[in-house]
Amino acid sequence: MIKPFERRRRITVQRIKKKKSPFIYKSYSKKPKHTWLKKRKAAERRFRNAGLISILIAALFLVSLVFNIVSSGYSAFTGTQIKLSITFQTDLVENDAYRKIIQNALLDVFPDVKTRKEKRALFVLTSRNAVYELRDLVAQDPELIGTKKDIWLPAASAVSIFYKQRLLEESQRIGKINGDQAKWITLLAQSQRMKVKFNMPFFQNGDSREAEQAGIFASTVGSFFTILVCIMLAFPLGVATAIYLEEFAPKNWITSVIEININNLAAVPSIIFGLLGLSIYLNFFGMPRSSSLVGGMVLALLILPVIVISTRNALQAVPQSIRDAAIALGATPTQVVFHHTLIYALPGVMTGVILGVARAFGETAPLLMIGMVAFIADAPKNFTDPATTLPIQVYLWANNPELGFVEKTAAAIMVLLGFMILINLLAVYVRKRYEIKW
C-alpha cells in the first residue's frame, strides 16, 4: 500500500551532477552531423513533398481540364457570317430556289469561278441553313422580292473555324478547307465581307447535323424537365422517409434493415438504375421511351438515398432538448416535427437536396439506357416528349468526329460546368446563410 507522503522529504542521495553538455549546441543546429538524423530529415522532406505534389497534380489536372475545355470551346460562342449582295429574283423566290439565289450571289463576288469542282467548293462556304434564313426573311418582308440587298448569312462551320482561328498556313489546316477556299475566305475578309458575331443559334437551337446550327437549347430544356420530375418525386419521398425513420419509427431490426438498405442503395452504381428503368418503367409499365418523365423517375431513384441520408443527418443535428421543450409545451409528435425539428433542420435538408440535384444533373449513363440518346432537334414541350439532357448532348457531340462539333462539345461542357458550379454555390450559400449551429 502506498501512502501519500506528507511534505516532501529532502532527498539526500548525491545528485548526479550533469556537466553542461556542449554537444547540445551543435546538435541542435539545423545541419545535422549524425547521418541518422540526416536520413530522418530527408525522409520527412520526401514525405511532405509527396503530399504537396499529389495535391498539385490534382489541382494541375483541374487547371488543364478547364484550360483545355475553355480554349477549345470558347470559339463556339461566336459564329461567323458572310455578307453577300442577294438579288431576290422573283422567279427563284417563287420556286423556293433560295439555294440558287445564294449561289448566284457567291458567283457575283467570285466571277472567275468556272469549273464544277471549283463551284462546289465555293458553294459550301455558307451554311446550309442560310437557305432557311433567307426564306424566313422573305416571309417576314415580302417587299424584298425583286430587290437587291446586302445580307449577312451564316458561314459553314469549317469556314467559321478557319476564319476565327486565322488558320492561314497550310500546315495548320485540319478538315475541309482547301487552297481555293482559303484564298476566297481571305479575299472575303479583306473586302469586309466577313464578321464574327455572338453565336445566338448555340443557345436557341437543338441538335443539328450542321455544326454551325447545333445548339444546347433543346438539351438544356430536357435537363430541366428531367430534373423537375426528379425533384418532385425524390424530394417529398426522401424527406418523408427520413422523417419517419428518424422521428417516428420504432427502433427495431426492421428499421435497421431498412436503414442498411437505403445506405447501400446510395452506393449502387448508377447504371443499375438504368437497368431498372429499362425493365420496369419501359417494359413493364410501357412508359414513353426517351422521355424526360422516365429520365426524371430514374434519376429520382438515384438521389433518393442521398436525400434520405442528408435529411436524417440534418434531423439528427437538432438537439433533443429542442424536442423536449416542444413536447413539454404540449405539442403532438407531428407538431414537434413540423413546427420545430424539420424547420430547424431545413437548411441542412436543402443543402443535401441541392447536392443530390447536382449529381442528377451531371448523370449520363442511366439516361442513355432508357433511350435518351436520340437526336433531338426541338425542345420537348411536355414531359412525355422525347428529350435529351445536357450531359448526353456532350456525349453525343463528343462522338462526332467533325471539327465543328469539337468546339461545340467543349462549349456545351462549359455550360454544363457552369450549371454545376451555380448549383454548388447555391448549396454553399444555403449552408452559410441559414444553417443553425447548435
Place this chain on the structure above:
Amino acid sequence: MAKCERLIRASLLACTMLSVMITVLVVASVFSETMRFFSNVSAFDFFFGTEWSPQTAMRADQAGGSGTFGAVPVFLGTFLVTLIAMAVAAPLGLFSAIYLAVYASPRFRLWIKPVLEILAGVPSVVYGYFAVITMAPMLRAGGEMLGLSIASESALTAGTVMGIMITPYVMSISEDVISAVPKSLSLGSLAMGATQSETVKKVILPAALPGVVSALLLGISRGVGETMVVVMAAGMAAKLTVNPLESVTTATVQIMTLLVGDHEFDSDKTRAAFALGFSLFIMTLFLNILAVIIVKKYRERYD
C-alpha cells in the same frame, strides 16, 4: 386533431414503404432478368467462359442457339481498369489527404479545398471527353517516345482518367478518417521528437488504417461501377488480356452496348446485360458492406 395526426403518420409511413419498395424493386427486377438469363445460359459458362461475343448470339437467335457469353474477359477488363485507376487514386488521394490533414496551412486549405470539390463534382461524361481528347493522345505520344504502341482506346487511358476522377473521393474520406485520430496521439509523438512523417507513418496511419482501407474499398467500388469514362475511352472489344496498353472492355461498357438503342428486349443478348449488372451490383454491395463494417469496428476503438 388526433385524426390529422394519424393521417400524417400514415402518409409518412407510406412514403417510407415506397422507398423500401424501390430498393427491393431494384434488386428484384435485375435479379429476375438475371435468373431468366441463367435459365438459358449456364451460369458456369457465364462466370468461367473466356469468350464474349453476344453479337453473334443475336444472329443465331432465330435458330434458338445461344451465343457465347463467357464473361471472364469482361470482368478481367473491369478489374484491369479499376486496378489502374486505384494505382492512380490511392497514392494521390492518400498523400493529398495526409498533406491536407497534417501539413497544410489553413490558408492553403481554404484555397485548395474548393478546387478539389469542383474536381469531385465534374460529371463523368466530362472526364470521358477529357480522356478521349487529351489523355489518349498524350499517353500515345508518351508511349511512342518509350517505343510502346498504345491503342487509341486503352485500359491505361480509361484507368488513369478514372483514377483522377476517384482521387478527390478517396481523399475526402481519408482526410476525415485521418482527422478523426485524436490529436493527443500525434502531439504525444511529436513531443518525443518524432518528425511529422514518422508520426503519420507510425502513429496516425496505423490508428486510421481501417478507415483508410475502407476509403480505398469505396474508391474501388466507385471505379467498378463507373460507366461514362470507360464507355468513351476503354473500348468495346472483349479481349482476354491484362496488357494495359490494349483496349479492353468492362462490365458497364458491355451493359451499355448491349442495351442502348436496342428496342427489342426479350433476348439472351439483353438479358446478358442484366446478368452483368447483377454481378456488378453484388460486387459493389460486397465492397460497401465490407467498408462499412471496417469503419464501424474502427469507430468503436475510439468511442
Place this chain on the structure above:
Amino acid sequence: MNTKKKTIDTHTDNDKSEIRMKTQSLSVFYNNEQALFDVSLDIYNNRVTALIGPSGCGKSTFMRCLNRMNDYVEGCRITGKVRLDGFNIYKDNVDTILLRQKVGMVFQKPNPFPKSIFENVAYGPKIHKLTSNKDELEALVVKSLKRVGLWEEVADRLSSPGTSLSGGQQQRLCIARAIATEPEVILMDEPCSALDPIATARIEELIAELEQRYTIVIITHSMQQAERVSDQTAFFHMGKIIESGNTEKIFNDPDNQKTKDYIGGKFG
C-alpha cells in the same frame, strides 16, 4: 545577464544548483491575443519546478514554449528567449527534433499510442535510433518501465495494447515512454488530473525518484501536490509570473498578496 544575477539573488538557498533552462521576457500571442506577458523564469537542474495558477493563466502555454510544442498551435507567435543550457532554442537553426528528444513531455490525459506496451516505450528509442540492436532496445524498454515502477505490473503482458491499462498505469506508461528517449528535462502538464488519489500518490513518488536524474517542470492545480513534490514554484496569474522561488518560501511566506490569496484558496 542581468536577469541571471537577479534570480540567483532571490534563491540564495539554492546556490549550489545550476540553471538548466531559463526564459527571458517571453511573450506569447494567439492570433494577436496575448497570453503571456514578459515571463522570465529560471529552471534549475535536478529540481522539480511547479507551475501553479488559476485556470487560463498561461501555464500550459508557458510549458509548451519550453519544447516548442507551440509550433503546432495555429496562430501562435512567440517573442523573447527560451534558453536550454544557455542556448536559445528559438533560434532559426535549432533542430526541434533533437530539442524534444532532450526535453520530453507528459500530457494531462494519458495518451498511449494504440500499440503494444512494448512498442509504446520502444517508439522513442526506435525513431531516434538510440540503440543499435534488439537486445539493447529491450533492455532500455525494461529499464524505463522499471524506473516508473510499471515493470512488475506489465512484465507478462508487454504485447497487449497500451490502451488496455488503467488510467494511472497509462500515465506511468507515458512517463516511461518519455524517459525512454533519455531526455534531460521532463515537462508534465497536470499529469495527475485524470487520476485517482492512489495513482496520484504513485506518480508523485515517481517524480521524487526521477528528480535525481532529470530536471522536471510540473503544472498542477493541487496546492498540496505542488508543496509535496516541488523545490521551486512559480505562481502565474493573467499571463504573468506574480512570484517565483523556493517552494517552502512561496507556500509559507509569500511576498505578494495575490500569491497569498491564491494559495489560501481565496480565488482560482
